[in-house]
Amino acid sequence: MAQTNSVGQGSNGVADESPNMIVYRKMEDVIARMQDEKNGIPIRTVKSFLSKIPSVFSGSDIVQWMIKNLNIEDQVEALHLGTLMAAHGYFFPISDHVLTLKDDGTFYRFQTPYFWPSNCWEPENTDYAVYLCKRTMQNKARLELADYEAESLARLQRAFARKWEFIFMQAEAQAKVDKKRDKIERKILDSQERAFWDVHRPVPGCVNTTEVDIKKSSRMKNPHKTRKSVYGPQNDVRTHSPTHTPAPEAKPATEEELQDQITYWGGQLDRHRLKMSKVAESLLAYTELYVEYDPFITPTDPSNPWITDDTTVWELEASKEPGQQRVKRWAFGINEVLKDQVGREQFLKFLESEFSSENLRFWLAVQEVKKRPIREVPTRVQEIWQEFLASGAPSAINVDSKSYDKTTQNVKDPGRYAFEDAQDHIFKLMKSDSYSRFIRSSAYQELLQAKKKPHTFHSR
Amino acid sequence: MSIQDVSPCVKCYIMEVQPNETLTNLKAESDTLKTKLEDERAKLHDVELHQVAEKVDGLGQFIMKTRRTLKGHGNKVLCMDWCKDKRRIVSSSQVSVWIIVTFSEEHAVTMPCTWVMACAYAPSGCAVACGGLDNKCSVYPLSLDKNENLAAKKKSVAMHTNYLSACSFTNSDMQILTSSGDGTCALWDVESGQLLQSFHGHAADVLCLDLAPSETGNTFVSGGCDKKANVWDMRSGQCIQSFETHESDINSVRYYPSGDAFASGSDDATCRLYDLRADREVAIYSKESIIFGASSVDFSLSGRLLFGGYNDYTINVWDVLKGTRVSILFGHENRVSTLRLSPDGTAFCSGSWDHTLRVRWAALIGIHIFGTRGTVV
Numbered sequence: 001m002a003q004t005n006s007v008g009q010g011s012n013g014v015a016d017e018s019p020n021m022i023v024y025r026k027m028e029d030v031i032a033r034m035q036d037e038k039n040g041i042p043i044r045t046v047k048s049f050l051s052k053i054p055s056v057f058s059g060s061d062i063v064q065w066m067i068k069n070l071n072i073e074d075q076v077e078a079l080h081l082g083t084l085m086a087a088h089g090y091f092f093p094i095s096d097h098v099l100t101l102k103d104d105g106t107f108y109r110f111q112t113p114y115f116w117p118s119n120c121w122e123p124e125n126t127d128y129a130v131y132l133c134k135r136t137m138q139n140k141a142r143l144e145l146a147d148y149e150a151e152s153l154a155r156l157q158r159a160f161a162r163k164w165e166f167i168f169m170q171a172e173a174q175a176k177v178d179k180k181r182d183k184i185e186r187k188i189l190d191s192q193e194r195a196f197w198d199v200h201r202p203v204p205g206c207v208n209t210t211e212v213d214i215k216k217s218s219r220m221k222n223p224h225k226t227r228k229s230v231y232g233p234q235n236d237v238r239t240h241s242p243t244h245t246p247a248p249e250a251k252p253a254t255e256e257e258l259q260d261q262i263t264y265w266g267g268q269l270d271r272h273r274l275k276m277s278k279v280a281e282s283l284l285a286y287t288e289l290y291v292e293y294d295p296f297i298t299p300t301d302p303s304n305p306w307i308t309d310d311t312t313v314w315e316l317e318a319s320k321e322p323g324q325q326r327v328k329r330w331a332f333g334i335n336e337v338l339k340d341q342v343g344r345e346q347f348l349k350f351l352e353s354e355f356s357s358e359n360l361r362f363w364l365a366v367q368e369v370k371k372r373p374i375r376e377v378p379t380r381v382q383e384i385w386q387e388f389l390a391s392g393a394p395s396a397i398n399v400d401s402k403s404y405d406k407t408t409q410n411v412k413d414p415g416r417y418a419f420e421d422a423q424d425h426i427f428k429l430m431k432s433d434s435y436s437r438f439i440r441s442s443a444y445q446e447l448l449q450a451k452k453k454p455h456t457f458h459s460r
Numbered sequence: 461m462s463i464q465d466v467s468p469c470v471k472c473y474i475m476e477v478q479p480n481e482t483l484t485n486l487k488a489e490s491d492t493l494k495t496k497l498e499d500e501r502a503k504l505h506d507v508e509l510h511q512v513a514e515k516v517d518g519l520g521q522f523i524m525k526t527r528r529t530l531k532g533h534g535n536k537v538l539c540m541d542w543c544k545d546k547r548r549i550v551s552s553s554q555v556s557v558w559i560i561v562t563f564s565e566e567h568a569v570t571m572p573c574t575w576v577m578a579c580a581y582a583p584s585g586c587a588v589a590c591g592g593l594d595n596k597c598s599v600y601p602l603s604l605d606k607n608e609n610l611a612a613k614k615k616s617v618a619m620h621t622n623y624l625s626a627c628s629f630t631n632s633d634m635q636i637l638t639s640s641g642d643g644t645c646a647l648w649d650v651e652s653g654q655l656l657q658s659f660h661g662h663a664a665d666v667l668c669l670d671l672a673p674s675e676t677g678n679t680f681v682s683g684g685c686d687k688k689a690n691v692w693d694m695r696s697g698q699c700i701q702s703f704e705t706h707e708s709d710i711n712s713v714r715y716y717p718s719g720d721a722f723a724s725g726s727d728d729a730t731c732r733l734y735d736l737r738a739d740r741e742v743a744i745y746s747k748e749s750i751i752f753g754a755s756s757v758d759f760s761l762s763g764r765l766l767f768g769g770y771n772d773y774t775i776n777v778w779d780v781l782k783g784t785r786v787s788i789l790f791g792h793e794n795r796v797s798t799l800r801l802s803p804d805g806t807a808f809c810s811g812s813w814d815h816t817l818r819v820r821w822a823a824l825i826g827i828h829i830f831g832t833r834g835t836v837v
Contacts, residue, residue: 019708019709019727019753022707022708022727022728022729022753023727023729023751023752023753023771026729026751027751030751066749070748070749071747071748071749072748072749076790077749077788080772080773080774080790081749081751081772084752084772084773207793207794211813214575214577214593215577215623215625215641215665215667216685216709219685252483253487255482255483255486258483258486258487258489258490259486261490261493261494262486262489262490262493264699264702265490265493265494265496265497266493268497268701268702268739269493269496269497269500271701271739273500273501273504273737273738273739274504274737274738275504275506275738276504276505276506276507276508276509276738276740276742277506277507277512278737279509279720279735279737279738279742280507280508280509280512280513280742281512282720282737283509283716283718283720283721283735283742283763283780283781284512284513284516284781286717286718286720286762286763287516287762287763287764287780287781288516289762290717290761290762290763291762291764293761293762293805294760294761294762294764294765294805295760295761295804295805295806295821295823296760296761296765296805296821296822296823296824297519297760297762297764297765297823297824299823300806304806304807304821304823305563305806306527306806306807306819306821307525307527307821307823311563313806314546314804317804335674335675335676338675339675367675370632371630371631371632371633371634371635372632372634373634373649373650373651373652374649374651374652374654374656375649375651375652416656417695420695424676427676
């Protein structure tokens with residue numbers, strides 16, 4: 001059972017951060033750099049006709065800054081990341097409800113930390129109603145409701161019909177307070193408030209960035225942290241972003257847990273490890289060997305069905321006649337032969353011609369038993385025992401005495417892994433002996449040269 | 461002087477002190493062992509993968525084209541899986557499970573079920589398994605008769621005590637491996653619903669799993685909200701290896717095609733490669749500009765390319781050996797929630813919260829590849 005408490009804890013004792021918080025922190029770090037006096041984006045007040053547009057910067061400014069400071073290669077990527085940051089509400093276009101970033105002279109403004117998503121806002125519809133209502137009271141063209149906002153307002157008026165008076169009063173009170181503010185300050189606050197609602201009540205068709213992965217939502221709904229009331233009593237005004245608050249103390253481990261850990265670490269220490277250099281060479285070698293089979297790197301022969309709509313390559317693979325490339329692969333390792341049905345058949349055919357097929361047949365039978373429903377296992381185990389291991393077995397295989405004894409015991413209370421030890425032993429034998437002979441055999445070589453058509457297991 | 465000589469009240473004092481000391485000693489011992497293990501692992505760290513990979517040719521220019529865009533879900537796509545026939549996929553959304561013959565864009569079957577977060581195709585192609593917020597994994601046998609009511613034939617196989625996050629058939633239609641928000645993984649017998657083995661060890665929700673691609677092996681890897689990736693022995697139920705370098709939830713794990721390594725995608729915005737033989741993390745795939753979590757990862761057939769679907773709506777394609785990003789793919793309009801390569805590696809399918817599934821093929825145009833058949837794109 002997973003240990004879940006309101007602050008989840010990993011085994012290293014450090015309290016979990018909700019995954020969204022990690023992203024918020026990273027975006028906020030970028031914002032902090034963007035707002036840096038020396039190296040950030042220059043913020044200015046622009047004169048326009050009779051009024052001033054305070055505290056803005058252009059879309060191009062943002063794109064240029066990102067390319068220069070965030071190791072971004074091209075404009076497309078900068079626009080994409082910038083749009084995401086806008087969609088989360090960290091900066092916004094001052095004249096548009098749709099939160100995207102454009103690489104032109106469009107004006108943007110930073111959001112105030114109070115409205116940052118890291119405050120875990122879950123604003124309620126009553127607040128949205130107050131906000132929309134307030135907007136209708138202010139006689140300014142720039143504050144006119146958009147169509148979707150007007151529709152929302154109408155819906156909310158129906159839903160909250162009974163408490164509308166209260167909502168109206170709140171809206172009035174706020175409008176009064178707003179009027180008293182400095183004109184410039186008002187412009188800025190109004191735009192920031194609107195941007196907040198654009199995040200939490202996005203334009204229809206726009207992504208709602210507040211949606212969370214349902215698997216993680218229970219960890220994010222921390223009742224202590226969630227803020228629901230935008231216009232309610234002013235609770236603690238955050239002086240710093242909650243993404244940087246220190247994590248609470250972790251729960252100490254119990255004696256039993258510690259004993260388990262000690263046993264585990266001890267066991268791990270005994271493990272045989274390979275050097276990085278060896279491992280790296282192995283990874284390189286594997287990739288090099290298989291690169292000609294990778295349709296994304298080497299074009300498929302005759303063609304990739306997804307490109308040309310021609311399914312020849314799939315039909316060839318389903319046929320009993322393996323192509324050269326496929327046969328070549330069997331030589332890469334015994335697993336390649338065993339996982340290809342035609343490979344298995346050819347391998348079996350070869351061993352039968354040498355009257356030494358019992359090992360492979362045993363191995364295949366044991367694989368098969370592991371695939372059966374548990375109900376069928378005991379019977380099958382007995383059958384395999386009789387065929388391959390019992391005294392006088394028709395297809396007697398040779399296993400070492402240790403495995404034989406163990407298997408004898410297992411068969412008395414047969415489970416899916418009754419033959420595990422015997423199977424391991426036989427597999428090693430096959431790998432070093434039968435498989436190498438198969439690859440060196442003329443039967444295989446002929447297939448590889450595509451000189452002779454392979455005889456299928458069942459005659460036509 | 462021995463403990464027996466001590467007066468009773470002093471003895472009591474000593475007895476009270478001991479339990480705490482035991483815990484402290486044990487913790488010290490555990491920490492020492494852990495540090496020793498890290499030292500041992502570090503000793504073998506004589507070179508970085510990307511340094512060794514300098515001698516490998518760089519990949520050419522990457523081109524990619526979407527061949528199918530499947531829009532019918534009408535809701536957030538949560539997961540998908542390919543059928544072995546390379547043409548069909550099963551996919552789930554918030555409200556339904558679909559089986560689509562992607563090649564012909566034929567919509568084969570729909571089953572209404574809510575919040576299916578995991579789905580898998582049976583190796584035979586004759587059944588699918590799915591589950592999610594119902595805490596169960598159910599198997600639906602498929603039939604050729606399109607009019608048949610599949611929901612009626614549904615069989616509950618797995619029962620967890622929290623949501624089902626992932627499921628996979630083993631190499632047989634008869635066993636299913638599941639992972640759950642209850643912190644465990646489990647192996648089930650499909651026919652009887654019997655629990656064959658359970659896997660305990662994660663300290664939080666398990667989000668993903670992948671079976672090792674071996675004919676002989678009996679292992680699988682799982683990733684969880686405890687930031688750990690665990691490798692398990694299916695036979696004994698033991699955790700045989702564990703890796704803890706991510707800084708947040710591991711959303712996806714996938715084995716490297718040889719089975720010697722696996723990749724993980726996490727909410728810490730990185731994908732990482734862990735090698736089982738070196739017993740450590742051997743590569744990190746990250747960029748300063750990638751700040752949103754990776755939700756799903758998969759390798760190309762040779763293991764040279766790693767595809768990552770991210771919560772910033774993009775797919776990043778990584779050069780596994782050199783550690784660099786080969787390409788960034790746009791197109792989805794919301795989080796990429798799931799991404800899988802087709803069984804023969806000829807295409808990959810991504811599913812997203814934007815309600816669509818996209819099947820894309822990709823190709824590298826480089827100096828080694830010349831003579832395209834007809835037009836390239």
